[in-house]
Amino acid sequence: MNKQLQQIIHIPANPPVSPTRQPTEKVYASLIEPKHANTIIRRLNQIAPLQDLHHLKRIHKKQIQGGKPELFVILCLASENEQQSNTMPPDVEDVVNSYNLTPFVTEVCKHAALSKEEWEEQCKLWPTSYHPPTYNIHGITGFSEEDSKSVFSFMKSTVELAKSGDHLIVNAALIVDPLVGQIIASACDEVCSWHMRTSKAKTETCHFKQSEGFTSDADANRIATNKTLLSNGSSKNLQQCDTTVCCLNPWQFTRQSLDTSPCYCHPLRHAAIVAIEASAARDRHLFPGSGNSEKLYEVDSSPSGSPAKRQKITLENVKNGGEQDVNTEGSNTLTRPYLCTGYDIYLVWEPCTMCAMALVHQRIRRIFYALPNPEAGALGSVHRLQGEKSLNHHYAVFRVVLPELEFTAER
Amino acid sequence: MESDNFAYMELAIHQAKLAMESLEVPVGCVFIKDGNVIASGRNRTTETRNATRHAEMEAIDILLEKWQKDGLSKAEVAKNFSECVLYVTCEPCIMCAAALSFLGIKEVYYGCANEKFGGCGSILSLHSSCSEPSISDEVPQRKGFKCTGGLMASEAVALFRSFYEQGNPNAPKPHRAVVEKRVE
Numbered sequence A: 001m002n003k004q005l006q007q008i009i010h011i012p013a014n015p016p017v018s019p020t021r022q023p024t025e026k027v028y029a030s031l032i033e034p035k036h037a038n039t040i041i042r043r044l045n046q047i048a049p050l051q052d053l054h055h056l057k058r059i060h061k062k063q064i065q066g067g068k069p070e071l072f073v074i075l076c077l078a079s080e081n082e083q084q085s086n087t088m089p090p091d092v093e094d095v096v097n098s099y100n101l102t103p104f105v106t107e108v109c110k111h112a113a114l115s116k117e118e119w120e121e122q123c124k125l126w127p128t129s130y131h132p133p134t135y136n137i138h139g140i141t142g143f144s145e146e147d148s149k150s151v152f153s154f155m156k157s158t159v160e161l162a163k164s165g166d167h168l169i170v171n172a173a174l175i176v177d178p179l180v181g182q183i184i185a186s187a188c189d190e191v192c193s194w195h196m197r198t199s200k201a202k203t204e205t206c207h208f209k210q211s212e213g214f215t216s217d218a219d220a221n222r223i224a225t226n227k228t229l230l231s232n233g234s235s236k237n238l239q240q241c242d243t244t245v246c247c248l249n250p251w252q253f254t255r256q257s258l259d260t261s262p263c264y265c266h267p268l269r270h271a272a273i274v275a276i277e278a279s280a281a282r283d284r285h286l287f288p289g290s291g292n293s294e295k296l297y298e299v300d301s302s303p304s305g306s307p308a309k310r311q312k313i314t315l316e317n318v319k320n321g322g323e324q325d326v327n328t329e330g331s332n333t334l335t336r337p338y339l340c341t342g343y344d345i346y347l348v349w350e351p352c353t354m355c356a357m358a359l360v361h362q363r364i365r366r367i368f369y370a371l372p373n374p375e376a377g378a379l380g381s382v383h384r385l386q387g388e389k390s391l392n393h394h395y396a397v398f399r400v401v402l403p404e405l406e407f408t409a410e411r
Numbered sequence B: 001m002e003s004d005n006f007a008y009m010e011l012a013i014h015q016a017k018l019a020m021e022s023l024e025v026p027v028g029c030v031f032i033k034d035g036n037v038i039a040s041g042r043n044r045t046t047e048t049r050n051a052t053r054h055a056e057m058e059a060i061d062i063l064l065e066k067w068q069k070d071g072l073s074k075a076e077v078a079k080n081f082s083e084c085v086l087y088v089t090c091e092p093c094i095m096c097a098a099a100l101s102f103l104g105i106k107e108v109y110y111g112c113a114n115e116k117f118g119g120c121g122s123i124l125s126l127h128s129s130c131s132e133p134s135i136s137d138e139v140p141q142r143k144g145f146k147c148t149g150g151l152m153a154s155e156a157v158a159l160f161r162s163f164y165e166q167g168n169p170n171a172p173k174p175h176r177a178v179v180e181k182r183v184e
């Protein structure tokens, strides 16, 4: 176990690009007389502002060997169209004519640089500005020693949940409140053991009651149960029913055309889904009675442009309505969390698309996973939900590298 | 065939209206196999405080429980899903679309598009299967399903509208939906 190899890597919202292959945009530029520079730039900023290209410097100063520096200016965006006639706005053409400029088309980088390496490459095309992130809301720019200690320790607990002997046999999930270092819920994949749990519950009750019953009573003892389940030999059961880590190969279920054993499985009970269910059960248990006061399902399907505004108004009203409930309950020192807002989840493997989206719905703040899921992962491998702009919630994603795990996973 | 589609979607809309009466965002669905309704579901995210309890997930749980009780084998359950058609009032979200593909469902009809979360074309296209057939067993093979949107979309949108315009959910609802059943 090499402590030095332990690390927490931020998985950004945008896929990393090779600094030399960043997307570019075509612009019109021109050489200008230094004495006109100020006037021209003031004029251009008015008539042709660089909208989404604020990272670009408008002026490019080129030092010619042995001569005076030359000044180049970006006039405006060039159209992608090959025929370059008349793509310049008339106002810009006026500037061109009045200062006798000779515009040419050149390439500049389309997006602001995310790293120093990217920025250095960008400046070879056309100078840009680079603002290294100075905030540290979610640990994106690094963790304090204390915070990383707690991250590694929670990740190790998660790995223990997923292990039988030396083998990682399932995915495991731990939902944690980082402020108080408390475990909110924990779970393993239950694609096989679902039956065991349902049979424990009263079979007489209706579907919904049943699921509510077993989630809430299982909640408190969940860690203990799972640990004993894995350590006292019942892991054999799990292996018998072809346990694999379900986020890694979620389509496995559809290919069981030859499996005639009774179906005690629920192909969708991936660890993250089960953990979310347990945290919801905890919420209902700790904060009963404040139920129907919030809108938890959002959808934007109105063809008119204003549903977002409308939803906000509704939420406000809804909150006012819900306050009465809180008052009648008397003083309660615990503040009820809104779903998993503010919570972290630890997963052994990068979650699949279903699980990653479930975590968006449940408003998880940060996701930590130990091992990537190259064929089905949705946090950078196949999809990158943390970068889907349209979603209403975005979590920060980190990979926690545990050297000892790399070794285990290879076996 | 065409009129059947409307009849099934009508049932899904009925489920959505039930959701709305319980102050849930109105989304509903039905699963059809061999022309019969075998399960229905409605959104229960508020009641359960579990934002993943979408109509589709509710109905899927009912089916799995039912088939398990009937003693069906894994192979039979997988085969049943491959013969199921889902009618849902709103485009399945990314989570539900992924789940439907994991189960190997045959076909999906939805009402209105889900422009923020949709997993069947709006944001991701999880219904369209991966192009290259997988060579080795190591690589999981994605499964797609046939997907048609826009079936009774205006009805589904009207439900959302009245839900969001309703304001205080404790206020009496001016137009409690009258359920019109065209099919039995």
Ligand SMILES: [Zn+2]
Pocket (backbone or CB within 6 Å): A246, A247, A250, A270, A271, A272, A351, A352, A353, A354, A355, A356
């Ligand atoms: Zn998963």
Ligand SMILES: [Zn+2]
Pocket (backbone or CB within 6 Å): B054, B056, B092, B093, B094, B095, B096, B097
């Ligand atoms: Zn959904």
